[in-house]
Amino acid sequence: MDIFVLLKQTFDTEEKITLQDGAIGEDGVKFVINPYDEYAVEQAIQIRDEVGGKVTLLSIGPERTAEALRTALAMGADEAVLITDERIQGDEFEIAEILAAYLREKSFDLLLGGNFSVDNGAGQVAIRLAALLGLPHAASITKLELADGKAIAHRDAEGDEEIIEVPLPALFTAQQGLNEPRYPSLPGIMKAKKKPFQQLSLDDIGAAATVAKTKRMELKLPPERKAGRILKGEIPQQVIELVHALRNESKVI
Numbered sequence: 257m258d259i260f261v262l263l264k265q266t267f268d269t270e271e272k273i274t275l276q277d278g279a280i281g282e283d284g285v286k287f288v289i290n291p292y293d294e295y296a297v298e299q300a301i302q303i304r305d306e307v308g309g310k311v312t313l314l315s316i317g318p319e320r321t322a323e324a325l326r327t328a329l330a331m332g333a334d335e336a337v338l339i340t341d342e343r344i345q346g347d348e349f350e351i352a353e354i355l356a357a358y359l360r361e362k363s364f365d366l367l368l369g370g371n372f373s374v375d376n377g378a379g380q381v382a383i384r385l386a387a388l389l390g391l392p393h394a395a396s397i398t399k400l401e402l403a404d405g406k407a408i409a410h411r412d413a414e415g416d417e418e419i420i421e422v423p424l425p426a427l428f429t430a431q432q433g434l435n436e437p438r439y440p441s442l443p444g445i446m447k448a449k450k451k452p453f454q455q456l457s458l459d460d461i462g463a464a465a466t467v468a469k470t471k472r473m474e475l476k477l478p479p480e481r482k483a484g485r486i487l488k489g490e491i492p493q494q495v496i497e498l499v500h501a502l503r504n505e506s507k508v509i
Contacts (some may be wrong), residue, residue: 257309257402259300260359261333262369262382264290265317265324269374278474289324292370294437295430299400300368301332302435307402309365310334314358316344316351322453329448330440336451341458345468348376352384357463358456359389366407367427371396382429392422396431 267273268286275281289297300311313328313336315321325336339354359367367386372379379395386393398417399410402424411418412431440448458464485501487494502509 257303257307257366258362258364259303259309259311259366259368260362260364261293261296261300261311261313261328262355262367262385263293263297263313263315263324263328264370264373265315265321266290266373266375275475275477278476280475287320287324289327290370290373290375292372292374292430292432294328294370295432295434296368296370297328297331297333298435298437299430300366301438303366303400303402304334305332312337314355315339316346316354319455322455325453326448327440329451329453330444331438332444334451335453337454337456339456339458339461343458343464345471347468347470348378348380348384349470350466350468352381352388353466354458354461354463355381355385356388357466358461359385361461365425366402367391367425369427369429371429371431379429382427386427389427392426393428394420394422394426395429397428398431398433400428400434 265287266289268288269291271285273280297311297313303309304311311333313325313333315325315337316339319338319340321338321340325338329336337358339358344350344354369382382395383393394409394411396412397409398412401408405424407422407424407426407428409420409422409428411420412433458466487497489497499509
């Protein structure tokens with residue numbers, strides 16, 4: 257079974273976010289595999305170990321993304337592909353189009369990715385990619401079973417559970433609880449250095465004409481919260497004071 261895992265490198269979730277000149281500062285920041293993508297990597301490895309096949313990692317990002325891919329190779333994936341190009345702006349429309357341009361030329365049985373990335377949190381790329389490739393898609397899965405050319409996925413549905421059966425090939429995105437991602441072992445880290453690793457540009461995959469539909473102009477921190485205020489006196493007086501503050505100070509009524 258040929259499995260592709262969509263992987264993104266993100267900030268370590270314990271990093272403190274700072275803004276520099278209207279953008280997120282990256283100086284001295286630790287980057288990791290997007291946590292939800294780790295579940296996808298683990299699931300792909302488990303499926304391959306059970307039924308055979310190959311797990312290929314696929315990522316779009318700057319050259320530093322290679323570190324995250326090497327980590328996933330050390331977990332047990334077989335190959336990695338990094339699409340990196342200074343022309344890539346990175347909105348969800350553009351990323352999905354680039355992934356589709358690459359995958360249209362490939363044969364695969366299963367696509368796996370994370371439910372969303374912890375940096376942008378949009379959760380759009382997988383849905384857009386499934387539509388572009390004409391694939392059935394189920395998001396936020398917590399269990400996946402494969403048999404007879406079909407997949408049965410259990411998905412988190414806002415506190416409830418849905419069970420969906422779709423034909424393969426299909427695309428699924430992983431939710432927390434799908435599995436417990438393994439840590440890279442020392443032998444795995446050593447083997448990862450020798451595994452196939454391909455770096456491509458937009459020209460290499462015929463996606464040079466792809467253009468982002470949105471552009472982030474600037475990021476700003478929210479205004480600092482003012483200290484709370486305790487209203488004193490009798491209840492009627494407190495109500496009058498509260499209404500006065502909401503109307504004249506906060507201007508919300």
